[in-house]
Amino acid sequence: MARKTKKQEKSNEMIYEEIKEKFYSDEEVVISRVVIPENIYQDYFAVIHQYGVTIYDDSEEHGIVEFGSIDWNEFPDMKVRFFKFTTDLMFYADDRRFRKLTLHDDRREVIIDYVKRETPVNLEVIQLKWYNNIPGFRSGTRWKMIMSSIVYLWILGFLYNMIIN
Numbered sequence: 001m002a003r004k005t006k007k008q009e010k011s012n013e014m015i016y017e018e019i020k021e022k023f024y025s026d027e028e029v030v031i032s033r034v035v036i037p038e039n040i041y042q043d044y045f046a047v048i049h050q051y052g053v054t055i056y057d058d059s060e061e062h063g064i065v066e067f068g069s070i071d072w073n074e075f076p077d078m079k080v081r082f083f084k085f086t087t088d089l090m091f092y093a094d095d096r097r098f099r100k101l102t103l104h105d106d107r108r109e110v111i112i113d114y115v116k117r118e119t120p121v122n123l124e125v126i127q128l129k130w131y132n133n134i135p136g137f138r139s140g141t142r143w144k145m146i147m148s149s150i151v152y153l154w155i156l157g158f159l160y161n162m163i164i165n
Contacts, residue, residue: 012105015045015058022064023056024049030114032107034089036068037100046101048111050118053091053101070099072121080112081126083138087111 016031027049034046036055044067045056052071058064075091075098087103089111103111115123131137136148 015064019045019047019056019064023047023054028114028118030107030111032103032111033105034101034103036102043104046103048114048119053089055101072119075099076120077122077124078115079124079126080108082108082128 012033019031020029024047030048032046032048034044034055035042036044042057045058045064047054047056050072052069052073052075054069055067056064057067070091075093077092079088079090079092081088081090085104087108089101089103091099091101112123112125115121128138132140134148136144136151
């Protein structure tokens with residue numbers, strides 16, 4: 001039987017409380033588990049506060065340490081795109097730079113409400129088109145859409161042959 005590491009034993013709520021006590025004891029903040037594009041296999045914790053977003057890592061050696069941050073003054077525009085199991089938060093700067101965080105928990109409504117209420121950011125919620133609910137088209141990735149189209153056409157052709165013959 002595999003032995004659990006210290007990080008696996010901690011629940012998200014325990015880590016949220018530890019971050020709040022250590023860094024934001026008297027501020028209203030929203031904390032969520034996120035993934036960043038630079039390391040999609042590692043979970044981080046994003047704290048959304050009135051000045052921006054601060055990302056923390058919970059390492060076994062050092063405990064909770066700051067990993068990076070996004071300042072509202074530097075990234076004044078934010079777009080939110082909802083998927084079935086995840087939510088993308090995209091932060092845009094005036095000089096065409098952007099950062100992306102992917103939420104992996106169910107706190108998206110809380111985050112949207114907090115950002116609208118407490119921050120100066122320009123928030124845009126991107127509504128998905130009808131076809132973005134079809135498997136293979138949800139992410140908007142071109143190769144996935146091509147592959148799923150081929151599979152769907154193959155299935156239709158197979159069903160057509162079954163009905164005709």
